[in-house]
Amino acid sequence: MDTYIDLILENLEKIQKIPSPTFEEKERAEFIFKEYLNRGLQNVQMDTLGNVYGFLPGGSRKSFVISAHLDTVHARTIPHIIIKREDTWSGPGIGDNTLALAAQIGLIEFFKNTKELPGGVWFVANVAEEGLGNLNGIKAVVDKFSNQVLAFLVLEGLGLGVIFHRGLGVNRYRLIVKTRGGHSWGDYGSPSAVHELSKMIAKFCDLQLPGKPKTTLNVGTITGGTTINSIADYASCDIDLRSVDPKILEILIGNIQSIIQKSQKTGVDITLEIIGQRPFGGIDDQHWMVKLAGDALERVHIRPVLAIGSTDASYPLSLGLASVCVSLTRGGLVHTPEEFIELKPIRRGFEQLIFMVKNSWDYAFKDSTL
Numbered sequence: 001m002d003t004y005i006d007l008i009l010e011n012l013e014k015i016q017k018i019p020s021p022t023f024e025e026k027e028r029a030e031f032i033f034k035e036y037l038n039r040g041l042q043n044v045q046m047d048t049l050g051n052v053y054g055f056l057p058g059g060s061r062k063s064f065v066i067s068a069h070l071d072t073v074h075a076r077t078i079p080h081i082i083i084k085r086e087d088t089w090s091g092p093g094i095g096d097n098t099l100a101l102a103a104q105i106g107l108i109e110f111f112k113n114t115k116e117l118p119g120g121v122w123f124v125a126n127v128a129e130e131g132l133g134n135l136n137g138i139k140a141v142v143d144k145f146s147n148q149v150l151a152f153l154v155l156e157g158l159g160l161g162v163i164f165h166r167g168l169g170v171n172r173y174r175l176i177v178k179t180r181g182g183h184s185w186g187d188y189g190s191p192s193a194v195h196e197l198s199k200m201i202a203k204f205c206d207l208q209l210p211g212k213p214k215t216t217l218n219v220g221t222i223t224g225g226t227t228i229n230s231i232a233d234y235a236s237c238d239i240d241l242r243s244v245d246p247k248i249l250e251i252l253i254g255n256i257q258s259i260i261q262k263s264q265k266t267g268v269d270i271t272l273e274i275i276g277q278r279p280f281g282g283i284d285d286q287h288w289m290v291k292l293a294g295d296a297l298e299r300v301h302i303r304p305v306l307a308i309g310s311t312d313a314s315y316p317l318s319l320g321l322a323s324v325c326v327s328l329t330r331g332g333l334v335h336t337p338e339e340f341i342e343l344k345p346i347r348r349g350f351e352q353l354i355f356m357v358k359n360s361w362d363y364a365f366k367d368s369t370l
Contacts, residue, residue: 004106005347011035012102016094019076022133025050028070032101032125039108041123049140052125056111061119061361062150066107066353067141068100069129069312073335088331090340095331099157099341101125103328106350111357118361119150129312132172134276138312142319150364151289151322153356154313157341158334159327160349161302163293166282167314169249171274173239175200175260177224178269181233191267193235194224200270201237203259207252213244215252238275244308246280278310281318289322292363296326296355300348322364326352 020028032052036044041054050070055063072093074080082091104123111117122145126137142152154164177193177200201219209215217239224235239256243249260270283290285306294304309325316323328349331341 001347001351004110004350007109008099008102008106008346008350009343011105012089012094012099013082015101016082016091016098017080019074019078019080020070020072020093021075022071022073022128022130024076025070025127028101029125029127032070032104035105036108036123039105040112041108047140047144049137050127051137051141054108054123056108056117056121056123058117058120062148063120063122063145064117064150064357064360065122065124065141065145065152066104066155066357067124067126067138067152067312068104068155069097069137070101070125070127071130071133071137072096072098073130074337078337087344088340088342090333090338092337092339095157095329095339095341096334097129097155097157099328099346100155103155103157103350103353107353107357110354117357121357122149126312132276135278135312135315138315142316142321147321150360152313152316153353153360154311154323154325155353156311156325156327157329158331160329160345160352161297162305162307162309162327163290163297164307164309164311164313164325165285165287165290165293165317165323166308167278167280167317168242168244168308168310169246169280170276170278170310171241171249171253172276173241173256174236174273174275175239176236176271176273177234179231179233179267182231184229184231187231190231191265192231193268194232196263196268196270197222197224197235197237200259200263203263204239204256207255209252210248213248215243215245215248217241217252242310278314279318281314281320282308283317283320283322283324287322288363288367289324289360292356292360293324293326296352296359299355300351302348302352326356328353
C-alpha cells in the first residue's frame with residue numbers, strides 16, 4: 001500500500017503546480033489526459049467542454065464511473081506552491097480538488113495490478129464544478145452515460161468520513177443597478193448605483209434565516225463605480241442562496257425579490273439575473289450505494305456521517321441515479337491559499353475507495369439484477 005500512497009503524493013505535487021481556475025482547466029486536463037494514456041487506459045478522450053475520460057476494462061457487467069473535478073477557486077496569479085510539514089501539506093487547491101485527481105492515478109495503478117473487475121471503470125476528470133461552472137462538466141458526463149452505467153462515484157479531497165448522498169439546492173443571482181451617474185459635487189443628490197446596491201445588500205443581510213432547516217445567503221462579489229469623485233452609474237453583486245428545504249429556498253428568493261421591488265425608484269434601473277442553479281435530489285439512506293460507502297468507512301474504522309451538500313454528485317442524484325461523493329482525507333482552510341490536507345488519513349481514504357470499487361457490483365446485485 002505504501003507504493004500507492006507514494007504515487008498519489010508524487011502526482012499530487014505535479015498536479016497542484018498547474019493552476020486550474022474554473023473555465024481555465026485546459027492545462028491540467030492535458031496533464032490528466034497524458035496520465036490516462038501512459039497508464040494504459042483505453043478510449044482516452046477529451047470532450048468539447050474539456051472533460052477527460054479513460055476506460056479500465058473489466059468483465060461484462062455495467063461499468064462504474066469515478067470522477068474528480070479539475071477546477072479550483074484559485075486564480076492563475078496566486079503562487080501554486082506546496083508548503084510541506086511533518087503531518088500536513090498546504091497550498092492552493094491541494095485538497096479541493098487536487099488530491100482527488102491524484103487518487104485516481106493511484107486507483108488506476110492498483111486495479112491494473114489486480115484481477116479483473118466484474119465490470120469496467122470509467123475514470124473521468126471533469127471541468128466546471130466550482131463557482132459559476134454550474135456543474136456543467138459533470139452534467140455532460142452524466143448525460144453521456146446516463147443509466148447505462150452502474151453508478152457515479154464522485155471524489156473530493158477533503159471530508160473523509162462524510163457521505164454526500166443528497167444534493168443541496170443552490171440558486172445564484174447577479175443583481176445589477178444602473179443610474180445616470182454624474183459628478184460627486186456638481187450632481188450631488190443624483191442616485192448612485194453603488195449606494196442603491198449597498199442599501200439592498202444591507203436589507204438582505206437583515207433577513208432572519210432559519211438555522212433549521214439550514215439556509216444561507218452570501219454576497220460573494222461586488223463591483224461598480226469608476227472614480228472616487230464620480231457618482232457610480234453601474235454596480236453589481238453576485239448572490240448565493242442555499243437551503244436544505246426547497247420551500248424555504250423559494251421563500252428566501254421571494255424575500256430577495258420583494259426587497260428589490262421596493263427599491264425601484266425613478267432614475268434607478270435594477271435587474272436580477274439568475275447565473276447558476278444546483279439541483280436538489282438524493283437517494284435513500286438504505287440505498288446500496290450509501291450502504292457500500294458506509295461499510296467502506298467502517299472497514300477502515302471511521303464512523304460514517306450522511307450529509308447533504310453541493311458537489312458534483314448533486315446532478316446524478318437529482319436524476320435519481322446511484323451516486324455518492326466521498327473524500328480522501330481531512331484538512332481545513334478550504335478555498336484559501338493556505339488550504340491544507342492531513343497526510344496520515346490518506347491511506348484509510350484510499351483503502352475506502354478500493355473497497356467501494358471492488359464491491360460495488362456485489363452490493364448492487366443484492367438490490368437488483370444488474
